[in-house]
Amino acid sequence: MATKTRPPKYHFLRWRTLWDLLSFGVCLLTGRRRSFARDGLRIMQVNPFPRRARGLEHVPQRGSFVAVMNHYDRDGLHPYHCAMMVNALVQPRRQESPEIRWAFTSELWGRKVGPFPIPLPLIRWVFRRIAKVYGFVVIPRREELVMGRAAAIRAFLEALEAGPVGLTPEAAGSGRLIEPPAGSGLFMLALARRGHPFLPIAVWEDEGVLNIVFGEPFHLEVDESLPRQERDRQAREQVMVAIGKLLPPAYRGAYAEAIAYALAAQSSSSEAGRGEMG
Numbered sequence: 462m463a464t465k466t467r468p469p470k471y472h473f474l475r476w477r478t479l480w481d482l483l484s485f486g487v488c489l490l491t492g493r494r495r496s497f498a499r500d501g502l503r504i505m506q507v508n509p510f511p512r513r514a515r516g517l518e519h520v521p522q523r524g525s526f527v528a529v530m531n532h533y534d535r536d537g538l539h540p541y542h543c544a545m546m547v548n549a550l551v552q553p554r555r556q557e558s559p560e561i562r563w564a565f566t567s568e569l570w571g572r573k574v575g576p577f578p579i580p581l582p583l584i585r586w587v588f589r590r591i592a593k594v595y596g597f598v599v600i601p602r603r604e605e606l607v608m609g610r611a612a613a614i615r616a617f618l619e620a621l622e623a624g625p626v627g628l629t630p631e632a633a634g635s636g637r638l639i640e641p642p643a644g645s646g647l648f649m650l651a652l653a654r655r656g657h658p659f660l661p662i663a664v665w666e667d668e669g670v671l672n673i674v675f676g677e678p679f680h681l682e683v684d685e686s687l688p689r690q691e692r693d694r695q696a697r698e699q700v701m702v703a704i705g706k707l708l709p710p711a712y713r714g715a716y717a718e719a720i721a722y723a724l725a726a727q728s729s730s731s732e733a734g735r736g737e738m739g
Contacts, residue, residue, distance in 0.1 A: 470537025501545030559624030637714030646696030
């Protein structure tokens with residue numbers, strides 16, 4: 462009977478990265494900026510697992526855009542690993558342009574070191590220092606922090622004017638697509654009104670190979686006359702369908718039906734175009 466191979470774990474704590482970790486610690490304490498792309502490249506070098514990147518030709522070579530990536534998360538491979546690798550892959554194409562600045566949560570609940578829980582104030586401090594080091598925009602997690610979230614949205618809009626930004630709309634999940642939180646569609650519409658394109662990015666694993674696929678940029682648009690709740694729903698669906706079209710069927714989850722419909726419409730449009738040319 463064949464034994465199932467364990468998926469690879471991406472680690473920072475390796476002997477080859479000891480100097481990098483010490484340097485990061487100094488930056489964490491002093492607030493000195495670091496390159497997320499450069500550290501992402503280092504992570505890829507010291508974790509030489511099978512990877513496949515496609516669609517990099519779709520990444521805008523200059524100007525701002527909104528990177529939207531599915532929330533791929535498992536033990537040993539988390540969204541921040543994926544974001545680091547995305548930056549490492551994208552930056553050589555953009556040369557001297559600013560790096561993608563990601564939305565970053567302000568806290569995580571239930572973290573432990575062995576059996577001991579990490580105090581929440583310490584987690585908040587560390588997360589905010591990491592955000593400062595990499596230029597992330599901190600998004601408060603808890604719904605009651607209304608003023609903090611409003612300020613974060615303004616900061617994210619300002620960041621978009623200076624360069625590309627990135628987010629994982631679902632904000633949770635492990636691989637199969639789930640619906641993003643209510644209100645996130647309106648947030649993405651606020652970004653879209655600045656006129657910058659959205660760049661869909663799909664991440665998944667297949668037989669031990671990590672796939673990172675970049676899709677064609679698109680402009681997020683909905684009918685502004687629709688009720689607020691419907692505009693929110695349609696915006697979320699448009700973004701998740703754009704990501705989902707890049708994923709294998711097994712990962713399309715809550716948006717499988719909408720993705721199948723979009724792919725069928727796309728195929729019909731292509732066939733009609735070929736017919737007119739003929």
